[in-house]
Amino acid sequence: xxxGRLSPGRGRPRTVDSLNSRERFLETIVYGSPDRVPYFDxxxxxxxxxxxxxxxxxxxxDLEKMFHFDRRERIAxxxxxxxxVGKWPRSRRDLAGFRDLFDARDAKRFPGDWVAQVAAWxxxxxxxxxxxxxxxxxxxxxEDWPRFEExxxxxxxxxxxxxETLMIRGEFIAQMAERVxxxxxxxxxxxSEPIGxxxxxxxxxxxxxxxxxxxxxxxxxxxxxxGVRTVTMVTYANARVLMRPLVDAGFNCLxxxxxxAKSMGYLDLRREFGRGLTLIGxxxxxxxxxxxxxxxxxxxxxxxxxxxQGGYIPLADGRVRENIxxxxxxxxxxxxxKVAR
Numbered sequence: 001x002x003x004g005r006l007s008p009g010r011g012r013p014r015t016v017d018s019l020n021s022r023e024r025f026l027e028t029i030v031y032g033s034p035d036r037v038p039y040f041d042x043x044x045x046x047x048x049x050x051x052x053x054x055x056x057x058x059x060x061x062d063l064e065k066m067f068h069f070d071r072r073e074r075i076a077x078x079x080x081x082x083x084x085v086g087k088w089p090r091s092r093r094d095l096a097g098f099r100d101l102f103d104a105r106d107a108k109r110f111p112g113d114w115v116a117q118v119a120a121w122x123x124x125x126x127x128x129x130x131x132x133x134x135x136x137x138x139x140x141x142x143e144d145w146p147r148f149e150e151x152x153x154x155x156x157x158x159x160x161x162x163x164e165t166l167m168i169r170g171e172f173i174a175q176m177a178e179r180v181x182x183x184x185x186x187x188x189x190x191x192s193e194p195i196g197x198x199x200x201x202x203x204x205x206x207x208x209x210x211x212x213x214x215x216x217x218x219x220x221x222x223x224x225x226x227g228v229r230t231v232t233m234v235t236y237a238n239a240r241v242l243m244r245p246l247v248d249a250g251f252n253c254l255x256x257x258x259x260x261a262k263s264m265g266y267l268d269l270r271r272e273f274g275r276g277l278t279l280i281g282x283x284x285x286x287x288x289x290x291x292x293x294x295x296x297x298x299x300x301x302x303x304x305x306x307x308x309q310g311g312y313i314p315l316a317d318g319r320v321r322e323n324i325x326x327x328x329x330x331x332x333x334x335x336x337x338k339v340a341r
Contacts, residue, residue, distance in 0.1 A: 019034060021071050022128075024038050025187055028310070029188070029311065031311045037340050039068045042316050042318065043319040045320065045321050050322075052329075056326075067330075072126065073127070074128075074129045075131070075184070076111055077176060079109075079134075082102075082103070082109070085141055088165075092164070095168065098165065099168050102168060104175035118184055121184050121185075127188075128184070128186050129188055129189070130177070130188075131189075131190045131191075132189055133191040133192065134192050135192045135193040136193065136208075140162070162211055166212060166214075166215035167214065167215045173218075174219045174222045178222050181223075189223050189228050190232040190233075191216065191219075191231075193236070193239060195235075197238065198237050200263075201242055205242060205244075205245055220251075231251050232253040232254070233251040233254055235257065235259070235264070236257050238259070240260075243273070247273055247276055252277060254278075256281055256282065258317060259281075266312075267302060278311035279311065279312045281317045282315070283298055283303070283314060283315060283332075285320070288320070288324045288328045289323060295328065295335065299335055299339055303339050303340065307340065314336060314340060
């Protein structure tokens with residue numbers, strides 16, 4: 001499918017909300033001239049609405065009517081091993097059986113109403129995301145401490161086996177991406193990389209570049225060939241030392257979640273990477289705990305200069321937690337809209 005991208009309307013006057021959500025996103029993400037930036041929904045953790053109702057939020061309150069959100073949808077295809085991994089590869093002899101768990105021709109990887117969904121997406125006005133990769137640790141089956149320890153030892157003892165294991169996953173996801181993009185034009189692709197904490201990633205930049213990133217290349221090649229302009233990496237905590245390898249590999253959008261505010265500051269990242277890295281998020285969620293003055297300082301310090309440069313969608317950097325009051329959340333959303341307009 002040849003992508004007929006909406007062309008940026010640089011220089012054309014806009015009235016507020018003159019574009020639909022999709023047009024608005026595409027204009028923003030390529031440094032165009034949107035009517036306004038998209039308003040993304042942070043998402044709520046379990047228990048948040050219950051806590052807010054105890055504060056007085058009416059049972060029938062609809063947040064989508066109280067605040068503005070641009071609609072986003074994520075394509076749901078199954079990228080997990082099928083069936084579930086019984087034994088992770090411990091030697092190269094195990095790789096053939098492991099490869100059998102990743103068959104892109106398996107119809108069970110697509111929802112039963114896939115054909116109807118594809119037809120509806122052809123005339124959509126909302127933003128469509130294709131999430132393609134869960135990151136290093138989840139791809140290696142790290143769900144508990146014993147498996148984490150096993151993977152780290154394997155990384156130290158036989159990094160090439162880890163690279164080959166990851167490549168099986170990468171080549172499979174590339175095949176899945178080819179199938180999806182043969183039928184659907186998406187607005188952005190996303191990868192996720194929960195790889196460390198506030199001290200930094202649990203692997204060195206050299207290991208990341210030599211062992212992990214090669215398995216992303218087949219996927220990135222498909223995205224480039226299919227004309228997907230925006231390839232987003234969703235990072236967590238402090239991934240600062242990985243940003244240069246990621247940008248060099250072809251990722252051109254960052255969505256830093258629950259980030260270490262000092263290390264992952266968007267103003268600093270914009271100074272370093274310029275227009276080579278568009279940005280989503282960047283507002284420290286913790287300031288929503290501190291009250292209106294802290295919220296105002298956070299938004300007024302970060303948002304206007306980034307909006308002035310373009311290629312930026314302002315948003316708190318994580319799903320809202322139940323210890324954030326509704327009053328603070330409402331103040332944040334309304335101030336964000338005021339500043340962004």
